[in-house]
Amino acid sequence: MSDTKNESKKIDQEIAREQKMEKLAQEGIDLFPHNVSPSHTIMDVLTDYSELSSEELEEKKIEVFVPGRIMSIRKMGRATFFHIGDSKGKLQVYLREDKVSEKNYTVFSFVDIGDMLAIKGILFKTRTGELTTMAESFVFLAKCLHPLPEKWHGLQDVELRYRKRHLDLIMNPGESDVFRLRSLIMGHIRKFFDERGFIEVETPMMQAIPGGALARPFKTFHNALGMDLYLRIAPELYLKRLIVGGLERVYEINRSFRNEGISSEHNPEFTMLEWYRAYSDYNDMMDMTEELICYLGKTLLGTDEIPFGEHRISLKRPWKRIKFMQALREYSGLAPNRFDDKAGILELASTLAPDSKSLSLGKALDIIFDKNVKHQLIQPTFITNPPKEVSPLAKAAKDNPDEAERFELIIAGMEIANAFSELTDPEEQRRRFEQQAEERKKGDDESHMIDLDYIQTLEYGMPPTGGEGIGIDRLVMILANKKSIREVILFPLLRPKQ
Template identity: 50%
Template sequence: MDIKKNTAEIISNKWEEIRELKREGIDPFGHKFIRTYQIKDLIEKNKNLQIGECTKEKVIIAGRLMALRKHGKAIFADIEDINGKVQIYIRSNKIEEKVFELFSKINIGDILGVSGLIFKTRTGEITVLVEEFTLLCKSLRSLPEKWHGLKDVEIRYRKRYLDLIVNPSVREIFIKRSKVIQSIRNFLDNRNYLEVETPIMQPIPGGATALPFITHHNALHRDFYLRIAPELYLKRLLVGGLEKVYELSRNFRNEGISTKHNPEFTMLELYEAYGDYYSMMQITEELITYLVKNVLGSLEIEYQGNKIDFTPPWERISMFKAIEEAVGLRVDKISKKDFNEIVKKYSLDIKGNINRGEIANELFEKFVEPTLIQPTFVLDYPLELSPLSKQKKDNPELVERFELFISSMELVNAFTELNDPAEQKRRFEEQVAKKEAGDVESHFMDKDYIEALEYGMPPAGGLGLGIDRLMMLLTNSDSIKEVILFPQLKSK
């Protein structure tokens, strides 16, 4: 069968039905409709009805027609709204003949408003005995067949509106996501954090190592960059005296697409004056356990076949110690003359100048990260990997930084913030040199940020939490595309 031709015929027939409805004085694309109940609440209120019992209260509900069963002078149908589905029942002797006739022209996918009484069928199903109904919107296109549904992930992501119609479990993911965002705000607001907004278009991208998207402002005759992170702007606010700030930000990175990466994503970033990376570990643990308990009702969940226990305290291990346990190698004891040999021995993907930090990072990602299933804080990263972090007092080759890993995914990156303007300038200069040598993801020099630090930024801790990856965990989703309403996709 030619699917395109068949679809065109269906749409043509539906337009003819719409014209017929208009000739009869019926608006196929209705107006405001006031409901007395959402379907879930209606079912909950009447769950104790006895079989055959009928209420005296007239109810008004609305939703999309999802199933239709005609039996001569009687019609059974299912209508669905955002949080529930209910059966409706129309009998020709209980409704005006022309109204019954009109209902016989209704199709699956149409949006209806109905009013009537509630009763429970012999099979124990809550049902609305329809007395009146209103056509609120005529659907022109057919929904996927009931038993086949919408399974093709490519179509699901490209036509998310259709995915949401026919897959209630997908709706639940995004309802849950909304609750998570609200819970984050409640948690931080109750701890006197101030929610702020910082620029999405930035003259200098910063706050992360990534390739930015470039856009052009015609009136100013200059290029801007979509932000890769809000970090440097949020820390300017610490300089200005706002001691506890956070932003739920949309960030943009011109990188590859995978099950864990989307070029447009959501982050929580927060900063606390007079804190450090230990403060950030504490608030990370408290926030995530609060979210898991609040949203899922338990600190033990299953994700992709693994049971994950969020009960604190979570494991803490230094990056170098984790590498030593995994491969038996003391990264801090390797001499520079052995760098090339180590890269070759462990088949590490390092281009250009080799340093201890890049060796550690490659070894960690290859041999340690896949083993980190339970919540684990990995601490104390090499200086070379962390241009915005404060060095450790007892070992200036390392910085006070941690990343949180759960189910082999990095979920949080946090550190004690560098507030020495001279040292920050020196590190920016190193990044600029790397950029000039061909590293397109290195940091730019942000002179205004250096100037801000020269006014004095209090000691502080900061963190970034990936909301999309968190939602993957909380919904047992194996791809980031499942938890982003409209993910970026390749052209058809």
């Protein structure tokens, strides 16, 4: 819905607000001042003075100058109670004509719910014990030209909440907590890696060859260079170039982009943490993952047992580690001997995923895992040693050339992390890329493109390295107990309305 459309079709309440704005302007009131300097936030007032008794407040005559948005008004003739609010709290204000002058009381009659004011006044407690500001004066911070949603139910419409996130944040106070938690998670992740000697880096989001994962990219074009570029699907190959360059411990937290379906677990742009540590392997990565996520749970939620929907997720270490094939045998509901029948597996996979093109055995097993096993894994579980064919950037397992030294971390049925002992042998990497190219020829457009420059980088010598990626949005979902990724992304992708 465009602004021009709103413009052409004003509702009576918007007209009323504009008329009030004009009257206020005639009174010479600046509705959009350049700046003000509040003495307290609403939260400051509540935390500092809520404990004081009526008598103490009367004695101390604490003056405050607090900003907020008007959330409700209760007018009773020559006196008015109202609440101002911000994302952290609400504060009541008592405005009396005999305290603020007849003129200012009239000015206040042009104030609407939604307007932003800063109130100067003395704190006291009402008969019912609510900490309240006795207004002495007030200034406008901004006039609100649209009516706010209903005060009791807030904004319920999911679509409107995502399209007008500002309204969601204004009306639904708990909403901002999710994004505050998200910010804390980011901060603590950085602290975790910084303390362990990692450096944070930023690598290209626009790439000539989109590598590091198996996914469809977004394509764009650079005019001056006359070349196609892709939005990255992962930072992986660039981060590993840095390992070759000797940076040894690097991490990046940033957006990646995948041109695929949207669901409660997928947004086309999403935030990924990736890190690489020379002189480590995927076992070390499992330890680090436990450490990191437990640290976040303990520090931010104060617990190692967190609710998620109808589940309780225990972060108590150690987490279950189970091999991919064993997980299939245990959880897929298929008789163990069915996995000896290669043709049968391929057939089963193609019924589960009828659109899939070329099916290797590894890919078929991967499909069966995704369909039948993944969603059963609620407690944190490392699924280790998946088929090598679906892991073109991972070292083969020492004791089984068909498996990769790789794991996925599943929590609440969602894939949260993916890590491996990085493949460092350039010739082997070339063969893997070529294998992927074969898949691509057969019609699998998610297979990895050949990146010769990356192979050449490996030819300079990359030390044994463990690397991992964690989907931050999903991690936030787990820690914030939100079942949809759209609840942890401020502006999830939606089709434009109209």
